[in-house]
Amino acid sequence: MGRSSETNTNINNNVVEEKRVGVVGGGRTYVCTMTGPFGMEMHHWNRIWLSTAHILGFHGWYMIALGSVPRSVLALFFPLGYFAGMGITVGCHRYWAHRTFKATFPLQVLLMYAQTMAAQYPIFKWCRDHRIHHKYTETSADPHNASRGFWFAHVGWLLERMDPAVQEKEATLDLTDLDNDPVVRFQTKYYWPLLVLSMYLVPIWIFHSVFGSLGVYELVCVNYAMYISTLHITWLVNSAAHLWGSKPYDKGIYASENGLVALLAVGEGWHNYHHVYPQDYKAAELGAYGRNWSALFIDTFAALGMAYDLKTVAPHVVRARVKRTGDVKLHDELLGNQDEGDAECESEDDDEGTRLPPWGWGDPDIPLKHLAVTQTLRQSKAA
Structure with a gap:
């Protein structure tokens, strides 16, 4: 751990006032005092x-x-x-x-x-x-x-x-x-x-x-x-996507697949999948754009060369997770799939159970298995 510091910084023109309290692994850490405009509590x-x-x-x-x-x-x-x-x-x-x-x-x-x-x-x-x-x-x-x-x-x-x-x-x-x-x-x-x-x-x-x-x-x-x-x-x-809907990928979490929210929020309602694989640019397993205009937006700009290195997860890997923690029947109803037999990568990483859930690509807590099976679409030439 790097040396700690007590440098105060004012972030976002008083939208949020932050205090730099130290350095962890070369990066800053923050504590939010939640001060809004005019010195008001947020x-x-x-x-x-x-x-x-x-x-x-x-x-x-x-x-x-x-x-x-x-x-x-x-x-x-x-x-x-x-x-x-x-x-x-x-x-x-x-x-x-x-x-x-x-x-x-x-x-x-x-x-x-x-x-x-x-x-x-x-x-x-x-x-x-x-x-x-x-x-x-x-x-x-x-x-x-x-x-x-x-x-x-x-x-x-x-x-x-x-x-x-x-x-x-x-x-x-x-x-x-x-x-x-x-x-x-x-x-x-x-x-x-x-x-x-x-x-x-x-x-x-x-x-x-x-x-x-x-x-x-x-x-x-x-x-x-x-x-x-x-x-x-x-x-x-x-709210709604954490309280109501199906849980085909992980039955043990609040986040749910909510088609109505996905429709209104241009693809953000497929929340059970998203909390299992937050590194996927589609935030869903669905291939159609009907209720995921955000994925269509990204794919369109990828076709124009302005978005690249799109992260996603292979279907057989998702299938393995469904069998381990989810509901195969719900999953098949959602995607119209038939049982594809044994899927690969069904076991957890040895340390997966001891890690905090990852926030996405680049988080040190992302399971090593996820790093290995995450696919990158439209890779940059530098990659």
Whole structure:
């Protein structure tokens, strides 16, 4: 272990204030003091921010329902909302949090912009919370612990003071890759100007350009209606996909296969598989894109040469895991497969039972067997 330090740093323009407490294995460790804008505790700031957003957003939906705002705004509402959503599902989740693929610099910038537009915290904080969630799922160290019920996992965790266990475990997490990422650092430094540009100015300007008759208040409410919709779709992955659905891959965890959430969240609802193999860029075993537009997005940019080194797991390896910890019948119903006989690699690594669950590719806790059987698609020439 490297030498410890007590250097204070201010991250994300007061969105999160962090304290550097040491170096583990060459990487920094952090403890989050959860200080929001204006020195407020983060959960107090969230109550104000989310209450305001929902009041204006619900009024936006109300005006759309009544027709006082043209329902045709939805023709822009959904493309813009899902573009922002791709910043979360593809950018924050599959690229930065789990490192399931690599991206060229232009694609990273595009994903950073979309993620900022979604206004769900900066990349650094979002990924840190998500990695902790994977390593300590459904424990007191899980920020949105689903064992505390739907409300807490959905939004309550944002409105309450964070459990001290989360802060304790964050101190053991190596986030060097995020700390050294130039795109993440740029967003960190300029988060508030980028947020104003991407969440407010650009979408409101687009709505105004198409629907010039709308007033400023109506435009703001329509924009917030789009925002709260993307929020709740994201939150359903933490709540509904951890409480309801089938468990063909591992019957011993909360995370479940939830097709409705997958449809709404462009592929993020196949959660039982995802928690078993967080390094897979598809976050699912399904081959079709119908309920996994995020995989389609990545594959499209891979075809353009902008995404590469896509990580996935061979079907026979998945089949072996299903036989060991899951439900073969449910698995066959999900994929329409027939029993393929004995699968390879059915035994665990000798140390798999002693490791913490991995957060994705690059985590030292990923089982050695997973490293051996994970396939890399569209490898870079350097590889």
